[in-house]
Amino acid sequence: MxxxxxxxxxxxxxxxxxxxxxxxxxxxxxxxxxxxxxxxxxxxxxxxxxxxxxxxxxxxxxxxxxxxxxxxxxxxxxxxxxxxxxxxxxxxxxxxxxxxxxxxxxxxxxxxxxxxxxxxxxxxxxxxxxxxxxxxxxxxxxxxxxxxxxxxxxxxxxxxxxxxxxxxxxxxxxxxxxxxxxxxxxxxxxxxxxxxxxxxxxxxxxxxxxxxxxxxxxxxxxxxxxxxWAPQPAANGLNVTPPGQRIALARDAAFSFVYPHMLEAWRAAGADISNFSPLADEAPDASADVCWLPGGYPELHAGKIAANARFRSGLRAFAETRPVHGECGGYMVLGTALTDADGVRHEMAGLLGLETSFAKRRMHLGYRLAELAAPMPGHSPGARLRGHEFHYSTIAAQPDTPLAVVHDATGAVIAETGSRRGNATGTFFHLIAEDR
Known part of the structure; x- marks a missing residue:
């Protein structure tokens, strides 16, 4: 035991x-x-x-x-x-x-x-x-x-x-x-x-x-x-829906913030995950039906991401026909530009109008409860998603249609709503689970 x-x-x-x-x-x-x-x-x-x-x-x-x-x-x-x-x-x-x-x-x-x-x-x-x-x-x-x-x-x-x-x-x-x-x-x-x-x-x-x-x-x-300790059989598993059947997942030093239970839940639900590295200038798997960019440290690699034309063009081509979602750092990379800590502006994928900056750091930290106003991969409008936000970027522009009404743990509405344009969606929070 x-x-x-x-x-x-x-x-x-x-x-x-x-x-x-x-x-x-x-x-x-x-x-x-x-x-x-x-x-x-x-x-x-x-x-x-x-x-x-x-x-x-x-x-x-x-x-x-x-x-x-x-x-x-x-x-x-x-x-x-x-x-x-x-x-x-x-x-x-x-x-x-x-x-x-x-x-x-x-x-x-x-x-x-x-x-x-x-x-x-x-x-x-x-x-x-x-x-x-x-x-x-x-x-x-x-x-x-x-x-x-x-x-x-x-x-x-x-x-x-x-x-x-x-x-x-x-x-x-x-x-x-x-x-x-x-x-x-x-x-x-x-x-x-x-x-x-x-x-x-x-x-x-x-x-x-x-x-x-x-x-x-x-x-x-x-x-x-x-x-x-004698583990008790769980009456139910985690309430996590995979975003697609075959998921192209960005995974490298710039895109590494993925909760392990999320990946396990996706696989347990029958999804296949195909990893690719934006830092190695790789494009998402063309056979995937959804692309997911997790958070990480894109601000430390912004110059390389901006220079990797194969990754950016491949991501744009993918988004013409299939959904692409980014969380936090992934959301920033889906945006128009990212300004690093030295004040240098780097062009990102341009799938969303979001512009972020690390030149003047401001900590955003806390639990988030999002009520979706529009669909995102794996979740329908009206879904209540629980997650967590932690980053030091500031928003220079977030012009697209808001993805959700987002509350902090006290119930207060916050400005980091996420956004949607075409097949691209993004959030500043990392998804943990959906309310049942």
Whole structure:
């Protein structure tokens, strides 16, 4: 029977991903099968999980998914020895208004699955106060159970002793303390960590993290703190409709933000996926009946995309007869132009009138609920789509017919409506699931 554990923290940037990868690899090195999940809308961490475990990881999201969909996804851990769910932000951080089955907080997943929480605490600049924070998190929500704590970035043995004594007085187990060790820090970019496939040394980095954590953390005690878990058969799967029977999917360093559960759901519904690389100047498969451009980092490759005439002409030819959809970065590439961070304007595909700029960055972040005013691949007018938006571009022009009325998690209408022209559609949000 698998053992389930949630890895969380009081805030972002404390070391959740590094500890998750290290534990997963250390236990895998001991011969255990480890399955990881990511709580919340993160495109990057699941690829790191897969690198550490050798098993595909997917997102589970209480704001966008119902309990049946989450149970369906988590069921893939039924044959594992250990199942780890890595949280996002702080343990109780979510949105103000409840979504499908929760607010998007990691605590929702912990309570829903009945898995205890392993807290990563960074006590830099404090000592006994770290115990007060851990105790507050332990007691904040009755349905969420704390397994214990791993301390990260401890300054000295004396510092560790002070924090350990305070946690012991609070009745909180300490499974280990990690001294500062910059060598295992994962590179970051403006949307989060640099993607796993961009790091040639990712295997060595995870091995080093596993070795380091194994030296300082009681792996057996952590494993014993996990909850024995018997997966329950899901009454239903995820509510995801493929956009077509044969999908031409842009996949390379500029177009990599695709939720793994989406691709799996498309294939499970019988769709075929044919990948192509715009950065390699490839056109979409001419035999496909729909083309999908996911998000990623087109702003880092805008000059090359603009110069790749075969890709752009092939995409335009495809859109003359068949639907083309872009999400976030893909939406920007379907537009007229993209201005990069240096202020250089690059011509894009021109299938939509959208113009975006990174010259003056502005963060757009949050859950989105879109009510379609027009069809998009796989979805009819009136469909309610749940997704997430995260980018730093500004809109210079969005002249085409709005695709949807889009609300944020509070219900407020936002300006990023997406747009439609001919067979081309695009949204700034990444689709997670459709309301049933």
């Amino acid at each position: 698998p053992a389930g554990l949630v890895i969380s923290a009081p805030a972002s940037g404390v070391g959740k991903t590094t500890l998750t990868l290290a534990l997963a690899r250390a236990w895998r090195n001991r011969g255990l099968n480890v399955q990881c999940f990511k709580s919340g809308p993160d495109y990057i961490d699941p690829a790191f999980h897969a690198a550490a475990t050798g098993r595909a990881s997917v997102n589970v999201d209480s704001w966008a998914m119902d309990r049946g969909g989450i149970a369906h996804l988590v069921g893939r851990g039924a044959d594992a020895d250990v199942v780890l769910a890595e949280g996002s932000m702080g343990l109780f951080d979510g949105v103000a208004a409840r979504g499908v089955s929760g607010t998007g907080a990691t605590a929702d997943i912990a309570e829903m699955l009945g898995w205890p929480v392993l807290l990563v605490i960074d006590p830099s600049g404090q000592a006994q106060t770290a115990a007060a924070i851990a105790a507050g998190l332990r007691d904040y929500r009755p349905g969420v159970r704390l397994a214990g704590v791993v301390l990260n970035r401890v300054a000295s043995p004396r510092h560790e002793d002070l924090v350990r004594r305070a946690l012991d007085d609070a009745g909180i187990a300490v499974f280990g303390a990690l001294p500062r060790h910059a060598e295992i820090s994962l590179p970051k970019r403006h949307l989060g960590l640099v993607q796993a496939e961009e790091q040639a040394e990712i295997g060595k980095l995870i091995d080093e993290a596993a070795r380091f954590v194994a030296e300082h953390v009681d792996l057996d005690a952590v494993l014993q703190s996990a909850a024995a």
